[in-house]
Amino acid sequence: MLKNLNIGTKVNLLLILVFIISILVTSTALSTLLQHRAQNEVTSKALILMRTMNSVRTYTQDRINPLLKSRLETEAQFIPETVPAYSAIKIFEKFRNDEEYKNFIYREATLNPTNLRDKADRFEAQLVERFRQNSNNKEITGFRNLPQGEVFYIARPLAVTQPSCLECHSTVDKAPKSLLATYGTEHGFGWRLNEIVAAQIISVPSEEVFKDAAHTWSLMMGLLIAIFAIIVLLLNFLIKKAIIQRIRKMEKIAQRVSTGDMSVDFEEKSNDEIGGLAVAFNRMKSSLEIALKLLRGQDN
Structure with missing residues (x-):
């Protein structure tokens, strides 16, 4: 089942799991x-x-x-x-x-x-x-x-x-x-x-003392849940922005290249791993273009 899910959904499931575990552990400790x-x-x-x-x-x-x-x-x-x-x-x-x-x-x-x-x-x-x-x-x-x-x-x-x-x-x-x-x-x-x-x-x-403790627990858990939820949403946004959207863009370009459109390039300005992957894809596209030209020359 997980194999059929996209990366965004898997990341969201992982963040939700981390969120639930964190809340349970924090709740028990508090x-x-x-x-x-x-x-x-x-x-x-x-x-x-x-x-x-x-x-x-x-x-x-x-x-x-x-x-x-x-x-x-x-x-x-x-x-x-x-x-x-x-x-x-x-x-x-x-x-x-x-x-x-x-x-x-x-x-x-x-x-x-x-x-x-x-x-x-x-x-x-x-x-x-x-x-x-x-x-x-x-x-x-x-x-x-x-x-x-x-x-x-x-x-x-x-x-x-x-x-x-x-x-x-x-x-x-x-x-x-x-x-x-x-x-x-x-x-x-x-x-x-x-x-x-x-x-x-x-x-x-x-x-009354234990009621106050329970009330304090409720308030603090509400605050922690809100904080954790904000953190999860922020992480989800950053992961989508920094990773998933860039990978989807490269996927679309790769689809075009796979159909023979050599006019597009894998554009990545960052020097991180995804940027390195874009450079490698551009080299692969250039090698593919050279190979295609050689094949066409032989056919002529």
Whole structure:
């Protein structure tokens, strides 16, 4: 089939093939790059927030707790500001008051919490169990669908690393009276030293980030397709102008010469390969003219 096609059609088919392959390769590479960039963006946001919350927890544990600890036995109500988790959660609630960050979520999901607000749901409980089953696993990341959309989460284990934590969570008789008065005696006890009791989870909205990446991909692919199309059309025009039209002209002259018209010459001003071919054809035509004259002389 290709044998029956002229050079112009073959060149066009080749350019179209190159165009399609280039678009497919570029599309795949660009999509991978933008997806990776979007992933890095949401991961970066989550890590920054995780470090911030850990800084709040450390400050509460080292500075606030020692200042208020002595009041836990004398106050009628428990002072939650002494608890690192409480401080981190409250500060994050203030952070979420900003409309831009309202869908960001911070959780210290606990299997047996003192405050039932921190009770792990089914998904969070599975994360805690995974940390318990593999103590070397220090971080779990992934995507999760929530009512507000898809989120990217980073989860890290929270373990009882200090004996002071067990003052509130070991047994009821050792817990501060104010804690029992506020939260009761049913939850948050039986913790053991070095036991993983919770998962610290930061969830960052990812749906918009990946939508933006897809939108960027569409715009860039549209631009690249337009650029490639212009390049293909320009190449097609130049090839026709510089090669195909010159070859067709030589073909027409060769047809005339083949019928005995020796009044035409293969005219080519360029010194390229086609110009060299024209010179060779002119020499061949001259040789043919000489041979014809010799044949006519012999006939006479």
